[in-house]
Amino acid sequence: MCHPGTDAAPGYGRQKSSSLNIHVGVSLRVLIVKTSSFGDLIHTLPAVTDAVKAMPGITFDWVAEEAFVEVPGWHPAVADTIPIALRRWRKNWRRAVASGELSAFFGRLRAHEYDFVIDAQGLLIKSALIARLAKGSCHGLSWGAAREPAASLLYSHRHAIARSQHAIERIRQLFAEVLGYSYDPLRLDYGIGSAHLPSPLDDAGYWVFLHGTTWPTKRLADEQWIALGNIAAAQGHSIYLPWGNAAEKRTAEIIATHCSNARVLPRLSLTELAGILTQARGVIGVDTGLAHLGAALDIPGVTLYSVTFPALTGARGKRQCCVVLGSAPVPSGDMPGLRVASAPVFDAELVWRTAVTALELAGDAEDVG
Structure with missing residues (x-):
């Protein structure tokens, strides 16, 4: 479980600390928390492509709302998609608990120790709490950058990404800050594999x-x-x-x-x-x-x-x-x-x-x- 921590300085695709050095030469496994909506998931794909180009061998798991669970798997760098049913569960939490669905979800969420957990959504209950409950170094947006500022209190590392930018660029910058690479903002590649x-x-x-x-x-x-x-x-x-x-x-x-x-x-x-x-x-x-x-x-x-x-x-x-x-x-x-x-x-x-x-x-x- 991650714990509240420090803010990272704002930046544009360049790591501000040496936290990644211990992973040089090691294949990283990263968990993305971006549950919805459909368009928001599409906006996250270019950041995955950037990461793969900068760090060959990196793989991702992804927590996504059950209605959109197909989307992450369209990118070849996404190894596993963990479905969540918040939209359905919140209508009847008691049933979600009694059915075993909730415990099964948390079992999958915590089945692996991740090198990094990235909340790319910035919502308190919908994403930040999920990211905190996962195993790994927990990263998200800072108080001033998150859609729900209180979400930032749950991250161990917070990143100040300007809110005035296009959603795609915000996510690309967040991933680059967390994982420590630079990317070319003039190149946009969603990375959807036609084989899928x-x-x-x-x-x-x-x-x-x-x-x-x-x-x-x-x-x-x-x-x-x-x-x-x-x-x-x-x-x-x-x-x-x-x-x-x-x-x-x-x-x-x-x-x-x-x-x-x-x-x-x-x-x-x-x-x-x-x-x-x-x-x-x-x-x-x-x-x-x-x-x-x-x-x-x-x-x-x-x-x-x-x-x-x-x-x-x-x-x-x-x-x-x-x-x-x-x-x-x-x-x-x-x-x-x-x-x-x-x-x-x-x-x-x-x-x-x-x-x-x-x-x-x-x-x-x-x-x-």
Whole structure:
């Protein structure tokens, strides 16, 4: 079990102490605590890639919410994923204890002595407590950097990572601080191994519309998706519509009813959806985990932002563009793989033109809009 300790100085991919020296020449085993959400797990993958490039032979275990347990295993450096069911357990803790699920989880959590335990989430109960209960040197964000400052009290080592940065960069810097290496911020590699995904479909050239989201304020009106679908149909493109719950399925069916080129997909696992995305011509979606997965897979895409901010959570990739709807602030400055356009209101023609432009993007330096 780790114990509260000291803060590390802020930095950008360089270790500030000699704590790693005893591990030179030794294969390290690291536990990541990043339980949810889907997009947050995707944002953590580049840090794993950085670590592997800097320290060949390093392996990771990962604590993830049961709904997203497939995601860590897409990266070849993740040896084991430990599922946790906090979302389900908190509805009935007594049942979680009586069923033995809770004790089984802690058994797996404490089955190994880790060289480092990294809480990449910064939440008191959801991640910091889990990290503290694991065996190993416990690291996390400092009081001023964590989403829930009290979480920092549970770490043995705390790291001051600036909160004003994109989520991907914050996690990359945290890993580099903990493990003692430098990385190239101009290179972004999610490291998803194609061998972990299903074989591509025979069908090709379709677009995927990602209409589903757990945030009601992120959703587009059905009529807006239908307008996009009809533009795609006029240009001879088919549309695939995934869904994750009954409400999203009804939305997909409404869109398909008004768009002859649209197909409602069956319910699929995240890994199966990843396979669908790998074959897509392009992706248009709201700010949801699947949109960030599309970016990670280097699929051309447009992600629509209405209440969240691309500067902090924008979909990043070589052929991506974020479109900010309304009066939300547009980030200034350069960030590899982040391009942002803006529109005062939703405009289906603008969104489609931006998506087509994304097909043509080849490098990180090109801007859109």
